[in-house]
Amino acid sequence: MRFVYFARVREAVGMDCEERDVPVTVHTVQDCLDWLRQCDGRYAAAFAEPARLRYALDQQMVTADTPLDGYGELAIFPPVTGG
Template identity: 45%
Template sequence: MRVLYFAWLRQKVGIAEEEVAPPAEVRDVAGLIRWLAARSSGHAAAFADPRQVRAAVNQDFATPDQPVAANDEVAFFPPVTGG
Protein backbone atom coordinates (compact mmCIF):
# COMPACT_ATOMS: atom_id res chain seq x y z
CA MET A 1 0.00 0.00 0.00
CA ARG A 2 1.30 3.43 -0.91
CA VAL A 3 0.54 6.14 1.66
CA LEU A 4 0.94 9.83 0.81
CA TYR A 5 1.06 12.70 3.31
CA PHE A 6 0.31 16.33 2.47
CA ALA A 7 0.74 19.72 4.19
CA TRP A 8 1.20 19.60 7.98
CA LEU A 9 0.72 15.82 8.05
CA ARG A 10 3.88 15.48 5.93
CA GLN A 11 5.72 17.81 8.32
CA LYS A 12 4.70 15.79 11.38
CA VAL A 13 5.37 12.38 9.86
CA GLY A 14 8.61 13.61 8.31
CA ILE A 15 8.13 12.00 4.89
CA ALA A 16 5.95 12.63 1.85
CA GLU A 17 5.13 9.01 1.14
CA GLU A 18 5.84 5.46 2.18
CA GLU A 19 5.09 1.90 1.19
CA VAL A 20 3.45 -0.03 4.03
CA ALA A 21 2.06 -3.51 4.57
CA PRO A 22 -0.61 -3.25 7.27
CA PRO A 23 -1.79 -6.42 8.98
CA ALA A 24 -4.95 -8.16 7.73
CA GLU A 25 -7.09 -6.63 10.48
CA VAL A 26 -6.61 -3.17 8.93
CA ARG A 27 -9.63 -3.11 6.64
CA ASP A 28 -10.64 0.54 6.36
CA VAL A 29 -9.31 4.10 6.51
CA ALA A 30 -10.00 4.40 10.25
CA GLY A 31 -8.10 1.18 10.96
CA LEU A 32 -5.22 2.35 8.80
CA ILE A 33 -5.05 5.64 10.72
CA ARG A 34 -4.93 3.77 14.04
CA TRP A 35 -2.21 1.44 12.74
CA LEU A 36 -0.15 4.26 11.26
CA ALA A 37 -0.44 6.31 14.48
CA ALA A 38 1.34 3.49 16.34
CA ARG A 39 4.33 3.44 13.92
CA SER A 40 6.24 6.46 15.29
CA SER A 41 5.89 9.60 17.37
CA GLY A 42 5.60 11.60 14.14
CA HIS A 43 2.74 9.43 12.91
CA ALA A 44 1.10 9.70 16.34
CA ALA A 45 1.32 13.50 16.18
CA ALA A 46 -0.09 13.59 12.65
CA PHE A 47 -3.08 11.44 13.57
CA ALA A 48 -3.61 12.73 17.13
CA ASP A 49 -7.01 14.12 16.10
CA PRO A 50 -8.36 12.00 13.23
CA ARG A 51 -11.27 14.44 12.82
CA GLN A 52 -8.72 16.91 11.43
CA VAL A 53 -7.53 14.49 8.74
CA ARG A 54 -9.12 13.82 5.38
CA ALA A 55 -8.33 10.83 3.19
CA ALA A 56 -8.51 9.73 -0.40
CA VAL A 57 -8.30 6.14 -1.58
CA ASN A 58 -7.10 5.75 -5.15
CA GLN A 59 -7.63 9.50 -5.67
CA ASP A 60 -11.29 9.48 -4.55
CA PHE A 61 -12.34 11.18 -1.31
CA ALA A 62 -12.89 8.54 1.37
CA THR A 63 -14.78 8.28 4.65
CA PRO A 64 -13.31 6.51 7.70
CA ASP A 65 -15.26 3.35 6.86
CA GLN A 66 -13.92 3.19 3.28
CA PRO A 67 -12.28 -0.21 2.71
CA VAL A 68 -8.55 -0.29 1.92
CA ALA A 69 -6.54 -3.05 0.26
CA ALA A 70 -2.91 -3.95 -0.29
CA ASN A 71 -2.55 -2.31 -3.72
CA ASP A 72 -4.35 0.93 -2.84
CA GLU A 73 -2.92 4.42 -2.77
CA VAL A 74 -4.12 6.27 0.32
CA ALA A 75 -3.53 9.99 0.72
CA PHE A 76 -3.94 11.93 3.95
CA PHE A 77 -4.37 15.71 4.02
CA PRO A 78 -5.89 18.45 6.17
CA PRO A 79 -9.40 19.73 5.48
CA VAL A 80 -9.37 22.17 2.59
CA THR A 81 -11.53 25.16 1.85
CA GLY A 82 -12.28 26.84 -1.39
CA GLY A 83 -12.22 30.50 -2.07
Protein backbone atom coordinates in the same frame (compact mmCIF):
# COMPACT_ATOMS: atom_id res chain seq x y z
CA MET B 1 0.07 0.12 0.10
CA ARG B 2 1.38 3.54 -0.85
CA PHE B 3 0.76 6.30 1.67
CA VAL B 4 0.84 9.94 0.59
CA TYR B 5 0.90 12.80 3.11
CA PHE B 6 0.15 16.47 2.51
CA ALA B 7 0.60 19.80 4.33
CA ARG B 8 0.86 19.58 8.14
CA VAL B 9 0.52 15.78 8.03
CA ARG B 10 3.60 15.59 5.79
CA GLU B 11 5.48 17.92 8.12
CA ALA B 12 4.60 15.87 11.21
CA VAL B 13 5.44 12.52 9.59
CA GLY B 14 8.62 13.89 7.99
CA MET B 15 8.05 12.53 4.48
CA ASP B 16 5.68 13.03 1.59
CA CYS B 17 5.08 9.35 0.78
CA GLU B 18 6.06 5.80 1.67
CA GLU B 19 5.23 2.18 0.87
CA ARG B 20 4.19 -0.20 3.67
CA ASP B 21 2.81 -3.69 3.90
CA VAL B 22 -0.50 -3.36 5.72
CA PRO B 23 -1.32 -6.18 8.18
CA VAL B 24 -4.27 -8.41 7.31
CA THR B 25 -6.02 -7.16 10.46
CA VAL B 26 -6.28 -3.66 8.97
CA HIS B 27 -9.54 -3.36 7.02
CA THR B 28 -10.59 0.31 6.94
CA VAL B 29 -8.99 3.74 6.70
CA GLN B 30 -9.56 4.13 10.46
CA ASP B 31 -7.88 0.78 11.16
CA CYS B 32 -4.95 1.99 9.08
CA LEU B 33 -4.64 5.23 11.05
CA ASP B 34 -4.76 3.29 14.33
CA TRP B 35 -2.09 0.88 13.09
CA LEU B 36 0.21 3.68 11.91
CA ARG B 37 -0.18 5.50 15.25
CA GLN B 38 1.16 2.39 16.97
CA CYS B 39 4.12 2.14 14.59
CA ASP B 40 5.75 5.47 15.45
CA GLY B 41 5.10 8.57 17.55
CA ARG B 42 5.31 10.77 14.46
CA TYR B 43 2.09 9.24 13.17
CA ALA B 44 0.40 9.67 16.54
CA ALA B 45 1.19 13.39 16.36
CA ALA B 46 0.17 13.69 12.70
CA PHE B 47 -3.19 11.98 13.28
CA ALA B 48 -3.92 13.48 16.72
CA GLU B 49 -6.99 15.36 15.47
CA PRO B 50 -8.82 12.93 13.17
CA ALA B 51 -11.79 15.30 12.77
CA ARG B 52 -9.38 17.66 11.01
CA LEU B 53 -8.18 15.08 8.47
CA ARG B 54 -9.45 14.02 5.07
CA TYR B 55 -8.71 10.85 3.13
CA ALA B 56 -8.53 9.68 -0.46
CA LEU B 57 -8.15 6.13 -1.75
CA ASP B 58 -6.71 6.06 -5.26
CA GLN B 59 -7.53 9.79 -5.53
CA GLN B 60 -11.20 9.40 -4.56
CA MET B 61 -12.39 11.12 -1.39
CA VAL B 62 -13.51 8.62 1.26
CA THR B 63 -14.45 8.51 4.94
CA ALA B 64 -12.58 6.80 7.77
CA ASP B 65 -14.92 3.81 7.72
CA THR B 66 -14.19 3.01 4.05
CA PRO B 67 -12.69 -0.48 3.45
CA LEU B 68 -9.17 -0.60 1.99
CA ASP B 69 -9.89 -3.65 -0.20
CA GLY B 70 -8.77 -3.19 -3.79
CA TYR B 71 -7.05 0.16 -3.29
CA GLY B 72 -3.34 0.83 -3.69
CA GLU B 73 -2.89 4.37 -2.35
CA LEU B 74 -4.14 6.19 0.73
CA ALA B 75 -3.68 9.96 0.88
CA ILE B 76 -4.05 11.72 4.23
CA PHE B 77 -4.37 15.50 4.40
CA PRO B 78 -6.01 18.40 6.24
CA PRO B 79 -9.11 20.04 4.77
CA VAL B 80 -8.27 22.33 1.87
CA THR B 81 -10.09 25.56 1.12
CA GLY B 82 -10.02 27.50 -2.10
CA GLY B 83 -10.00 31.19 -2.61
